[in-house]
Amino acid sequence: MTTTAATRQITYGEAEREALREEMRRDPNVIIMGEDIAGAAGRQAQGFTDAWGGPFGSTKGLIQEFGAERVRDTPISEAGFIGAAVGAAATGMRPVADLMFIDFMGCCLDQIMNNAAKMRYMFGGKSKMPLTIMTRIGAGVGSAAQHSETLYSMLTHLPGLKVVAPSDAYTAKGLLISAIRDDDPVIVCDHKRLLGRRGPVPEEPYTWPIGKARILKPGKDVTLVGISLMTTVCLDAAAALAKDGVDAEVVDLLSLSPMDDEAVLTSVRKTQRLVVVDEDTPRCSLATDIAALVADEAFDFLAAPVKRVNAPHTPVPFSRALEQAYMPTPQKVVDTVKGIMG
Amino acid sequence: MTAPDRATLRWLFRTMVTIRAFEEKHMQEVNAGKPIGGGHSSIGEEAVPTGVCAHLTERDFVASTHRGHGHCIAKGVDVKGMMAELYGRATGACRGKGGSMHIADVSKGMLGANGVVGSNLPLATGAGLTAKLRGQGQVSVSFFGDGASNQGTFHESLNLAAIWKLPVIYVCENNLYAESTPVEYSTAVRDIARRAVAYDIPGLIADGMDVLDVYEKAGQAVERARRGEGPTLLECKTYRYFGHFLADDPHRYRTKEEEESYRARDAIASFKKRALASEWLTQAEMEAEEQRAQALMDEAVRFAEDSPPPSLDDLVTDVYVSYPRIKV
Ligand SMILES: Cc1ncc(C[n+]2csc(CCOP(=O)(O)OP(=O)(O)O)c2C)c(N)n1
Ligand SMILES: [Mg+2]
Numbered sequence: 001m002t003t004t005a006a007t008r009q010i011t012y013g014e015a016e017r018e019a020l021r022e023e024m025r026r027d028p029n030v031i032i033m034g035e036d037i038a039g040a041a042g043r044q045a046q047g048f049t050d051a052w053g054g055p056f057g058s059t060k061g062l063i064q065e066f067g068a069e070r071v072r073d074t075p076i077s078e079a080g081f082i083g084a085a086v087g088a089a090a091t092g093m094r095p096v097a098d099l100m101f102i103d104f105m106g107c108c109l110d111q112i113m114n115n116a117a118k119m120r121y122m123f124g125g126k127s128k129m130p131l132t133i134m135t136r137i138g139a140g141v142g143s144a145a146q147h148s149e150t151l152y153s154m155l156t157h158l159p160g161l162k163v164v165a166p167s168d169a170y171t172a173k174g175l176l177i178s179a180i181r182d183d184d185p186v187i188v189c190d191h192k193r194l195l196g197r198r199g200p201v202p203e204e205p206y207t208w209p210i211g212k213a214r215i216l217k218p219g220k221d222v223t224l225v226g227i228s229l230m231t232t233v234c235l236d237a238a239a240a241l242a243k244d245g246v247d248a249e250v251v252d253l254l255s256l257s258p259m260d261d262e263a264v265l266t267s268v269r270k271t272q273r274l275v276v277v278d279e280d281t282p283r284c285s286l287a288t289d290i291a292a293l294v295a296d297e298a299f300d301f302l303a304a305p306v307k308r309v310n311a312p313h314t315p316v317p318f319s320r321a322l323e324q325a326y327m328p329t330p331q332k333v334v335d336t337v338k339g340i341m342g
Numbered sequence: 343m344t345a346p347d348r349a350t351l352r353w354l355f356r357t358m359v360t361i362r363a364f365e366e367k368h369m370q371e372v373n374a375g376k377p378i379g380g381g382h383s384s385i386g387e388e389a390v391p392t393g394v395c396a397h398l399t400e401r402d403f404v405a406s407t408h409r410g411h412g413h414c415i416a417k418g419v420d421v422k423g424m425m426a427e428l429y430g431r432a433t434g435a436c437r438g439k440g441g442s443m444h445i446a447d448v449s450k451g452m453l454g455a456n457g458v459v460g461s462n463l464p465l466a467t468g469a470g471l472t473a474k475l476r477g478q479g480q481v482s483v484s485f486f487g488d489g490a491s492n493q494g495t496f497h498e499s500l501n502l503a504a505i506w507k508l509p510v511i512y513v514c515e516n517n518l519y520a521e522s523t524p525v526e527y528s529t530a531v532r533d534i535a536r537r538a539v540a541y542d543i544p545g546l547i548a549d550g551m552d553v554l555d556v557y558e559k560a561g562q563a564v565e566r567a568r569r570g571e572g573p574t575l576l577e578c579k580t581y582r583y584f585g586h587f588l589a590d591d592p593h594r595y596r597t598k599e600e601e602e603s604y605r606a607r608d609a610i611a612s613f614k615k616r617a618l619a620s621e622w623l624t625q626a627e628m629e630a631e632e633q634r635a636q637a638l639m640d641e642a643v644r645f646a647e648d649s650p651p652p653s654l655d656d657l658v659t660d661v662y663v664s665y666p667r668i669k670v
């Protein structure tokens with residue numbers, strides 16, 4: 001982690017691109033593959049290249065610097081190319097595979113859960129799996145049921161996988177660099193609604209350690225744990241609560257697996273109240289898991305029941321009115337906190 | 343080939359112009375900033391769903407893609423319900439819960455547009471299994487793109503349907519691109535129909551800009567399926583005139599000359615010419631169809647705009663578990 005004061009503001013997506021560029025410069029084994037990560041594949045001679053630069057532009061410009069061997073457009077074959085990334089990672093490369101939306105995880109999950117996640121363990125620790133998967137999560141952009149899932153909870157259920165969810169441009173760059181350098185498979189979950197947000201990012205490479213949360217706002221009355229976009233919802237809720245004299249502490253989880261249990265427990269022991277805000281569906285979710293952790297390890301400190309603010313246990317609806325109702329909001333968090341302040 | 347009867351010819355024309363009118367209306371509404379979801383335009387590809395669905399009845403099945411408006415219309419889904427769905431209204435085909443990529447009407451055998459590329463092929467295969475087990479001569483159709491033909495689901499489905507002799511027609515809409523990725527890069531064969539060889543089933547190629555050619559080839563495949571002889575892979579060579587989705591600029595990956603070469607063979611315009619020259623349909627008849635389609639779209643938009651949004655209670659209906667009891 002760097003201590004450089006950063007003043008330059010770039011978007012979350014640009015921060016990720018910078019991370020990729022810096023890591024590709026540093027290590028020739030780093031390659032990227034995915035659908036339309038450059039685009040117009042094979043048409044350089046006709047004057048077309050880098051037509052898309054990724055579905056959200058996160059990989060734009062990389063093919064010019066690193067070429068089509070290392071910035072590899074793929075057919076629509078998630079099981080095939082993500083499986084190939086697993087195989088390449090097992091044999092000395094350090095691939096980054098782009099899964100356009102986490103909803104498509106079903107197409108390639110076998111490769112991830114049976115090969116990537118298990119090989120190191122099954123082989124008695126004698127293999128490495130330096131694989132990174134970048135994918136997009138989250139609702140709130142009108143993309144309907146099959147392009148709006150959050151789903152990271154499902155991945156955290158699988159031993160052998162690491163899962164991270166940055167919440168701003170700074171952590172996006174630091175976590176992606178950590179993911180690429182990590183010798184285990186890491187899935188980086190990027191919320192669609194964060195990709196265009198600006199924030200200060202140092203120009204030089206730096207890492208944010210996997211497994212480490214951060215306190216974004218200290219407080220003494222209640223702990224709000226946020227994940228990805230929900231961290232910003234927690235900050236908004238904390239600002240609203242402050243007006244009513246409630247001093248909320250906001251924990252930005254960042255790493256979902258491994259999780260920074262201590263950061264959560266330390267905060268809860270101090271505030272004695274916990275609300276977890278998680279856009280994933282509630283059953284077997286991160287929020288539910290954190291509630292269980294606190295019940296196990298900090299029960300005696302609690303002054304009120306642990307509360308979870310999740311999406312409802314439904315697919316994501318299309319209609320705007322329904323989708324708005326689906327999302328956890330600052331107001332829902334505020335109401336939940338007020339219900340336990342007593 | 344001898345031309346189909348007049349009623350069929352008229353249906354082919356009506357269906358193509360209805361699809362185009364719907365897509366144009368959708369695009370207009372989006373561009374006008376109406377509160378309506380975006381989507382994937384099928385303008386240019388109308389001949390494919392039209393020529394195929396001309397052989398189907400409501401009892402046959404269709405599984406569609408993200409570019410599914412044309413499939414829905416050709417399979418008889420109510421246009422007003424489709425428009426209301428794009429508007430996310432309670433009167434929509436999916437009561438506002440699905441949107442453009444999930445329009446469905448199972449009562450019409452339309453098993454839904456689908457947002458996951460390649461996901462509908464096993465679905466159509468399963469519908470083919472239903473058809474076979476029921477033994478009433480139904481058939482099932484999967485529409486999918488050139489890009490989708492590189493998914494494992496394509497290969498697994500064709501093999502299953504081949505070994506079980508399922509009445510399924512796999513219709514590949516080869517429009518040369520998957521998003522910005524050209525088919526010559528993504529796909530090892532030049533003709534996707536050739537992949538049929540690997541599953542020992544017929545692989546047919548149709549000119550997807552010619553509705554009568556699609557009609558004829560699809561007819562062969564549907565008849566074979568109804569006779570219980572098994573599946574067919576039908577590749578239709580076609581072209582989408584616009585970007586992958588409404589906001590995509592296709593000139594980042596293809597030339598205007600290429601676009602012009604397909605527009606010059608526009609399926610609707612060339613059908614019109616032939617229909618007049620061959621005296622299949624009169625100018626007046628075809629104009630009446632075009633006007634009818636326009637009027638239908640205006641009516642559909644009015645219907646959608648006048649419809650209420652879904653009730654917030656609908657958020658937690660149609661799903662097995664609603665836990666915990668979240669207030670919305
Ligand atoms: C499994 C999966 N991967 C990627 C995508 C993103 N995506 C949506 S449409 C599309 C291209 C599809 O190409 P093709 O099958 O040729 O159909 P076309 O769009 O040309 O009609 C892609 C990659 C997706 N929806 N699902
Ligand atoms: Mg295509």
